[in-house]
Amino acid sequence: MGINATPSATPAAPPSTSARALAFDTLGAVLEQKRPLDDVLEGNPDRDRLAPRDRGFARLLVATTLRRLGQIDRIIDGCLDKPLPRRAAAVRQLLRLGVCQLLFLETPPHAAVDTTVELIAGRGGGEAGFKGLINAILRRVDRERAAWLERTAEPALNTPAWLWESWAATYGIERTGEIAAAHLREPPLDLTPKSDAAGWRDRLGATLLPTGGLRLALDGPIESLPGFAEGAWWVQDAAAALPARLLGDVAGRRVVDLCAAPGGKTAQLAAAGADVIAVDRSAPRLERLRSNLTRLGLNAAISIADATLWQPDQPADAVLLDAPCSATGTIRRHPDVPWLKQPNDVAKLTALQARLLQAALTMVRPGGLIVFCTCSLQPEEGPAHIDALLRNDAPVERVPIQPGEVGGLDSLIDTNGDLRTLPCHLSELGGIDGFFAARLRRR
């Protein structure tokens, strides 16, 4: 039987300072204002007033709600006799957080229900009148949890249809199911050490991945980890660390890092001894790159410019282009991405990527290498660019990637010799982000 969406009372609103209140404000900002999750959290002064544990809980609660959004909404709708009125957007956000805690975060039922009801009571306005409805729905979901989980187990439910269809057409339905399943899991923390990977593995109690990076489970701020203050490592997904390595030995080489900020790949190139020029058009992001390099004790020349127009003083030995993209390969770490991006974003980014790639080709000397990469699962943002270049007789040839360059994992290399990682790869070790990279040599 459904539950009726009728308001009943209107109490006053206290300031929002608790972890759940932060989660509530954040979820609304992501889903209603279409703002990126981490920007919203970092820009909220309430977050700084919370203990690190509470901050962590707030992010986990919002992230898990976003990972399971389709499923959670199906459950909420199944409990309603009639749709929630438009003015009750906040009620839906609260229900989403309540259902998420009950079904996916192992929050004790009384805590999940009571704290959600307290939050609505504290909001004032028309929403507070939905207290009875929220209470009834959450109690019902708790009573019928096994049935709801069974009824909403379809793998496609938590992925917007346009993404599911694109992945199914590109990778097949079975792989798409595995990708979607990988998006449901909280990812581990990946670090790239500046040097002495085995030593830092031991000091951090980390796993040394076949691809060379370190992996650990962390429940707390990264600043507390050994090696942070001395700049021994930086945070970088294991897949994101692969493209820079495809340039081979860069010691003493002039390497242009295009679209460089916040600088994970710049740091890799600088640590490997390259003479790096990091180019990005965003001043605030370059400021982050600068402070990251300072902490790491690494150097790079920095240029703030539109990379479609910029040129180096002399042709580079190599160019790494990590083009802006839809970031659908990073949904594990950024579960807001599916709910923020639209197909027309992919179309706009694809056009920009093509211009950036054309510009990159003009920056490198004959015989020099170009690595083009994106953290996208969309074929338009990866292999389609390389196909188009080769079809149109651009002055480049593909230099196929060998398994030995990616930790011996030939499953990460496609039939063309390009890198194609998927979130379901290395699942036994906790997965990796989805990245595409192709290596080209300038003729």
Ligand SMILES: C[S@@+](CC[C@H](N)C(=O)[O-])C[C@H]1O[C@@H](n2cnc3c(N)ncnc32)[C@H](O)[C@@H]1O
């Ligand atoms: C995927 S991020 C780069 C991540 C970076 N390579 C790293 O490893 O840390 C894409 C970057 O492209 C930059 N960008 C977007 N359009 C650009 C353009 N036309 N010229 C230069 N940079 C651009 C953005 O500011 C953003 O920092």
